[in-house]
Amino acid sequence: MSGDSVWWRVAWRNLWRHRARTLITASGLAFGYLAAVLMIGLTDGMAAELVENGTRLLVGQVQVHADDYLPERNMYRTIGGQDGTDVQGLLDQVEANEDVSNAAARLYGGGLLSSGDETRAGLLLGVDPDRELLVSTLLDGLVEGRLPETGAWELIVGSEMAEQLEVNVGDEVVVVAPAADGSMGNDLFTLVGIFRTGTPGIDANYAMLPLNDLQYLMAMDVTRVHEIVMTVERPWDTQGIAAVLAAELEGSDPAVRVRPWMELRPELFEYVSLFDAANLIIVAIIFVMAVFGVANTMLIGTFERRREFAVVRALGTTPGGVGRTVVYEGIILGTLALMAGALITTPILVWFHNAPPDLSALTSGFSFGGSQWRPILRVEYSWQGPIASAVALFLTSIFAAMYPAWKATRIPPADALADR
């Protein structure tokens, strides 16, 4: 006998002779794999949605400021100080980094907004409407009106601010803000839009207007901005991306500080980390069930084969031979089943990733933390998930079969055949 290859051939033939048994075990393996990988993809997807929705509202994923700007947010500490900086150049430099998706510049001012008898303190955010649209989703959330146009003295405010000021789209709003030369900048603006994020802190305090208009109001040159905000390709990797960006900007003329969103919104980071931790448990549970299901099936199957093993041993097969047969069966079965599983799973993952099914029929969409939360099944790829699942299930099928096989070979064949 040529050693090993016999057992492989026997294993192969055994599998095909007991088609029902093979099929049942294989399906358990394949679907267990599907469930585990899908679950991991979905939970990764949910975490990614969470991060993106949370960061893309306003804070973005990376922010660049003058060294001494945070935390006081002193109005004078624009990037490059009083001399300002080449804003477009800085934006270009930042966007040249392949991990950065979009960048925009912002200017912050504090002042009063007034309409009729009502006056409220507000945070004035000067933005470039076109660039800002690519970076933050706040401008997507207009419940009324449209975005302001540069040079037209237009602005938009949050829904709660609008209520408190008792203004509607089309009304005039007086804006008063301390300017950089010490005077009181003031001007008349037209309210052209109202946004609602669902976050009272934003809806009651923020007013957005074109960057150049705010610069003019605050007697600041167009070279002066407080913040460059950007989105990145992989939000969860932001810390790494920010470090690379910081190194790239190191030693450049205006000294700047680069911060990832984890530093800017530690409470969001905490929340997402918690969510991630909870997902570990969820995935673990699915995993356990999948593994258990396969193990259980294999155990039953192999125990039922006692008689078969007894016959084979009565014909002269060594216990080792029986053992190897079982192991090889497991290997072949595992490989084929997992390949089938991957064949089923991969298209589904790709499909969900590119066109996430919308569950709106089951539960309506709603807005939370600023953006429209779509109840979609979003899926993110990773290598660890599929590999870990495959390995775990593969090993399970082998070991689960080995134990009963080993037990079976310890009984003398005659006894087994006599059902004792």
Next chain:
Amino acid sequence: MKGVHALSAGLFLLFAVGPAAVEAQTAREILDEVDRLMRGESSRGVVSMEITTEHWARKLDMEVWSLGTEYSLVRVQSPPREAGMATLKADQEVWNYLPRVDRTIKVPPSLMMGSWMGSHFTNDDLVKESRIVDDYEFEIAFEGERDGEDIWEFLLIPKPEAPVVWGRVEYEVRKRDKMPTSVRYYDEDGDLARSMEFSGFVTLGGRLVPARMDVIPADKPEERTTLIYHELDFDIGLDESFFSLRNLRARR
């Protein structure tokens, strides 16, 4: 500005009354009377204000009217960019007029954290009614010569529950003409928070007053706000009706 004005005028009147050592008790009675007088007194002045900060320096010329401690109207005359800007305080309400956009905005008291017109005065200084008698206890801390001048130094300690942020206020007054020379505001830890210096003593509107006042924040000694009174008249026959929104919007 109001608060300081009242404080200085009050103490001035105090010393116009009597000589030598002043007991705390008598001081209170006198200030009470002063307070009552102040409530009826009207005044008009022309002031220039120079502000120097870390980032810029500016000069504003203003016309100021007041009636007691409850009414005041300040109108900016120059520079042209801000000419016509005015602030009206009537009773508990504060209004700002912005000529550039020809609009009046009402400022709720809780929004008055900023400096007034960019100076080192706060809106609070402008608005707050002086209640020296209610809020402070007085004593003479020092009497004698300092820098070649014979002075009294009054120590004002806030009463236990008075809603004032200062830990103590030191008031220095010249003995010879009872003119205040400086006021220093300390926080409770004893650190100087801001100081005011009086100088340029002249007779305006029939009274000897310090025409120049400098406000210096202690944490930024290179910054200051300087007020110089060019004209000042008292008892000009104003009544409450003068302090109206219409007058707020008037260009002169």
Next chain:
Amino acid sequence: MRILILIRLSARSVGRNLRRSVLTAAAMVVGLALLILSRALADGTHEQWIDSAVALGVGHVAIQAPGYLETRKLEDRLDAPAAERAVEAVDALFEPALLRAWVPRLSVGGLASSASSALPVQILGVDPALEPSFSALQDRLEEGRYLEPGDRLQAFVGVELARRLELEVGSRFVLTAQTATGDVQGQLVRVVGIFRTAIPEMDEGLIHIPIETAQGWLEAPGAVTGVAMMLETSEATDLAITRLEAALGGDDGLDVLGWEETSPELADAIRIDDVGDYIFHTILFAIVALAILNSVMMAVLGRRREFGILQAMGLTGPETGFVVFFEGLFVTAASGFFGVILGYAVTWGFFGDGLDFSALMDSDMSFSGTIIDPVIYPTFSIDQILVSVYSIVIIGTLASIYPALRATRFDVAEAMKFDR
């Protein structure tokens, strides 16, 4: 008569093939246990979430003046007689398993000024005796102490406020706000303690002072802007609302609001989470069902000889089927029973003391437990457990049909021939 014999036959068969029965049952038992565990954790997480969030707000249920929810102005307060009625109504909830804590509150927006600077703040007049059992703010104490009964001019402030106003424990500062009569009034207070929540809005903008002081200062003796209540469980919210409305006898001047109204963002967040939950449980359920079916089918493969013997003994086709079916039922019933026990045991055993999620998080992140307490306590709900049990029982029963059907149609002689 025959039926009873058949039933005993089933029972004995189960007992004789214990290993097979146990293995078949195992899939159901483990599946049920995992379903119970995951439901308990999910419900526990939601409960924790709601608890933490409402503790920062106005609790599970609040009594306010109509309109206060929108305006949040002092003028929409409950004056002394209404406030008293509200407090009396709380009595209706005084059952140990219902009400956990309640507090009266007087809230107003104003200015905090010190010798150095001034900041806008939200001032909360609280009852020092009752507040600690309601809100967790005093747990975030960094220096000094929280308010105590008997305090008058003491204020509890956040680290950011203390830093910007240059305050320490014992420092004086002044609160300014518009009183109930429209006057602007100052109030001296001294810092008695400093807290850190790591939430900027709170660390910079929230101050606690004794409610009586606030009432005196704002010229609103005995008034409150709301009475807030924390319940033992959020599920009791509707019950509490009903009881309170009954106690208030339809008084127009008092609104009773549940947390879903006072914190709509939280309600939305829970709903989002529900979507994730739904997906997870669907997948888990599918795997469990598959595991059960696989076990049963695998077991059937080895029982042909057994079915043949039964028929050879004289049972008719249908009777054989009946015996096999009943075996399945026994196993299913026992599984249901043991599954619930195992589910409870595992959940309590591992997580009875609460599952500390922070242990699962990235270790270089220091967790400040700001928004959410990371410890999750599993929550058992009878409804959920029953749903899980029913599902398993139904699957088990349906799964038993398959072998029963196979048992009925049989060629006895053929079956006895080979053990295949």
